Amino acid sequence: MKILVTVSEVAEADDEFEIDGLSIDDRYLTYDLNEWDDYAIEEAVQISESRDDVEVVTVTIGPERAEETIRQGLAKGADRAVRVWDDSIEGSDLLDSNTKGELLAAVAEEEEPDLILAGVQSGDMAFASTGVALASTLGYEWGAVVNNLELDGDMANVHRELEGGVEELTEVELPAVLTIQTGINEPRYASLRGIRQAQSKPLDVKAPEDLGVELGESVLSLTSLEEPETESNVELFEGGAEDSAGQLANLLREKGVDA
Amino acid sequence: MSDILAVTDHRRGDLREVSFETITAGRELADTTGGDLHLAVINGDVESFAESVNRDGVDVIHTVEHGDDFNHNVYTQALEQLSTDIDPKYVVAPHSVNGLDYAPAVAQRLDYPLITDAIGFDAADSLTVTRELYNGKTEAGVSVAEDNAFLTIRPGEWEPAEGDGSATIDAFDAAIDEADVGSTVTGFEEVGSGDVDISEADVLVSVGRGIEDEDNLDLIFDLADALDATVSSSRPIVDNGWLPQDRQVGQSGKSVTPEVYLAIGISGAVQHVAGMKSAETIIAVNNDPSAPIYDLADYGIVDDLFDVVPALTEEFQ
Ligand SMILES: Cc1cc2nc3c(=O)[nH]c(=O)nc-3n(C[C@H](O)[C@H](O)[C@H](O)COP(=O)(O)OP(=O)(O)OC[C@H]3O[C@@H](n4cnc5c(N)ncnc54)[C@H](O)[C@@H]3O)c2cc1C
Ligand SMILES: Nc1ncnc2c1ncn2[C@@H]1O[C@H](COP(=O)(O)O)[C@@H](O)[C@H]1O
Numbered sequence: 045m046k047i048l049v050t051v052s053e054v055a056e057a058d059d060e061f062e063i064d065g066l067s068i069d070d071r072y073l074t075y076d077l078n079e080w081d082d083y084a085i086e087e088a089v090q091i092s093e094s095r096d097d098v099e100v101v102t103v104t105i106g107p108e109r110a111e112e113t114i115r116q117g118l119a120k121g122a123d124r125a126v127r128v129w130d131d132s133i134e135g136s137d138l139l140d141s142n143t144k145g146e147l148l149a150a151v152a153e154e155e156e157p158d159l160i161l162a163g164v165q166s167g168d169m170a171f172a173s174t175g176v177a178l179a180s181t182l183g184y185e186w187g188a189v190v191n192n193l194e195l196d197g198d199m200a201n202v203h204r205e206l207e208g209g210v211e212e213l214t215e216v217e218l219p220a221v222l223t224i225q226t227g228i229n230e231p232r233y234a235s236l237r238g239i240r241q242a243q244s245k246p247l248d249v250k251a252p253e254d255l256g257v258e259l260g261e262s263v264l265s266l267t268s269l270e271e272p273e274t275e276s277n278v279e280l281f282e283g284g285a286e287d288s289a290g291q292l293a294n295l296l297r298e299k300g301v302d303a
Numbered sequence: 304m305s306d307i308l309a310v311t312d313h314r315r316g317d318l319r320e321v322s323f324e325t326i327t328a329g330r331e332l333a334d335t336t337g338g339d340l341h342l343a344v345i346n347g348d349v350e351s352f353a354e355s356v357n358r359d360g361v362d363v364i365h366t367v368e369h370g371d372d373f374n375h376n377v378y379t380q381a382l383e384q385l386s387t388d389i390d391p392k393y394v395v396a397p398h399s400v401n402g403l404d405y406a407p408a409v410a411q412r413l414d415y416p417l418i419t420d421a422i423g424f425d426a427a428d429s430l431t432v433t434r435e436l437y438n439g440k441t442e443a444g445v446s447v448a449e450d451n452a453f454l455t456i457r458p459g460e461w462e463p464a465e466g467d468g469s470a471t472i473d474a475f476d477a478a479i480d481e482a483d484v485g486s487t488v489t490g491f492e493e494v495g496s497g498d499v500d501i502s503e504a505d506v507l508v509s510v511g512r513g514i515e516d517e518d519n520l521d522l523i524f525d526l527a528d529a530l531d532a533t534v535s536s537s538r539p540i541v542d543n544g545w546l547p548q549d550r551q552v553g554q555s556g557k558s559v560t561p562e563v564y565l566a567i568g569i570s571g572a573v574q575h576v577a578g579m580k581s582a583e584t585i586i587a588v589n590n591d592p593s594a595p596i597y598d599l600a601d602y603g604i605v606d607d608l609f610d611v612v613p614a615l616t617e618e619f620q
Pocket of ligand 2: 049050051080104141163166170172173
């Protein structure tokens with residue numbers, strides 16, 4: 045059995061940051077493995093540990109910088125990785141999910157996995173759409189926002205987490221793409237041994253043209269990026285932790301909060 | 304080719320409120336494009352749903368009767384066929400968990416660019432959509448270089464459509480290919496509830512990822528004890544297994560409306576806010592002044608929770 049995990053690297057903005065034109069200045073960004081993909085990797089690795097002959101491959105559309113994140117996935121137990129990139133991707137502000145679906149599908153067509161796990165969303169762009177777009181491009185079945193997964197022959201029995209504490213129980217035919225929700229498992233920390241081994245695991249780099257994909261002009265572009273104007277007038281208590289805690293305590297007493 | 308197709312959302316026999324918000328967003332789009340607003344009502348008791356969504360501003364309602372429950376394959380096939388018929392300029396659907404389960408597939412099949420989780424748009428010339436990036440810390444304008452687009456809208460951002468409508472109701476004869484229906488809903492489960500009901504509490508001390516470690520939760524329980532309050536949390540605390548599921552506030556947890564909601568080390572992600580924005584007084588303790596929780600808080604302390612929380616507890620002992 046082969047499981048493909050789509051892994052994205054996300055950028056997190058520092059507490060204080062500056063916007064420079066249409067992007068946050070790189071000095072204020074920290075790059076990391078997307079939280080949702082951490083759970084997807086864990087799910088795949090747990091399946092590989094509970095069965096014989098399971099290969100876990102990750103795929104990332106990302107620049108060379110992303111290899112550090114990709115190695116995290118390998119250190120946590122993925123067997124090998126593919127990274128897709130070239131200048132034409134670099135030049136686009138925002139990849140839309142049809143384009144990401146097409147690039148990832150081209151890799152999936154080479155790999156022919158039985159199961160593809162994606163994250164529900166990427167923490168930074170939060171389109172929450174890539175996994176299902178990929179399934180549709182490939183002609184695979186799918187399920188979005190999965191917080192429980194049991195494989196049963198050529199079926200996956202999943203729970204889809206709906207709003208308000210309700211879960212939908214769904215049978216999904218394989219091959220399928222499932223988008224994994226946080227909390228489905230407990231992602232492991234990479235062991236020292238894992239980190240060492242990850243250095244020698246294969247990481248292939250491919251350009252879209254190697255995959256037979258020709259990218260057109262980007263259909264989405266950024267026209268503005270700003271810190272949202274706050275709608276509320278938050279009243280801040282200041283003067284250090286003690287003082288501000290004292291002021292907050294007074295407020296709470298006024299509101300009738302008291303033991 | 305200036306019509307709009309909006310998709311309604313229902314679950315286990317009930318229409319969801321976001322359907323009416325989607326109608327409003329669809330009407331706004333139709334007003335700028337000068338076209339008609341079409342609605343799609345798929346799966347479930349479509350006749351009664353169609354009656355309910357027949358609000359002011361809706362021109363045509365297309366019903367697709369097929370099974371009781373939401374099924375993404377049926378939605379995808381029906382919306383693709385409907386779109387081929389109507390040729391809508393824009394399709395708009397809720398950014399709900401079910402929306403996430405069909406919108407990307409429909410957009411892919413129609414080859415419409417998909418822009419999700421919209422909080423605003425300007426369709427006067429070409430389409431520019433406002434959405435958040437970087438965990439709600441920034442707002443971006445995203446322009447679409449094509450004539451068509453598929454939008455999903457964030458729940459709670461548009462007013463629900465009101466007023467009786469006089470739409471034509473059309474039973475759309477979708478040709479659903481059963482061989483292409485590869486998913487089946489077999490049931491539903493509700494998250495079990497424990498002995499604490501956070502939705503009943505007057506004062507909630509709510510803890511988020513800023514607490515860093517399970518052992519540090521003691522600080523939060525001490526504060527809650529001192530205030531005679533109940534402890535709730537954001538999602539990561541529950542994901543980590545540090546608190547049971549019934550303590551989770553938010554979209555996939557509980558909605559709460561306490562008199563005082565004290566958010567400690569919680570950033571204020573939209574899915575969290577969905578569950579607590581109606582609290583009477585919201586107080587945030589977060590050392591990041593750009594955290595979105597401050598957009599909504601009435602009071603706040605921008606400081607380290609490990610200093611503020613013990614000091615606050617002390618005040619009440
Ligand atoms: C489909 C879906 C459903 C979801 N449902 C829910 C839901 O029901 N409920 C929910 O909560 N989330 C939900 N989420 C997750 C949501 O998107 C966020 O990931 C989550 O709310 C973040 O939780 P947090 O604020 O605790 O963590 P973070 O976003 O990591 O924020 C931690 C905050 O703590 C602050 N902090 C750190 N250290 C300190 C310190 N020493 N002192 C003071 N402050 C500090 C940081 O500045 C930061 O703002 C859902 C997501 C999806 C995709
Ligand atoms: N650049 C990328 N490379 C690989 N996978 C991605 C990429 N972007 C998104 N994904 C996958 O799609 C999921 C949802 O991302 P998004 O649709 O961007 O919110 C992520 O959790 C990843 O699994």
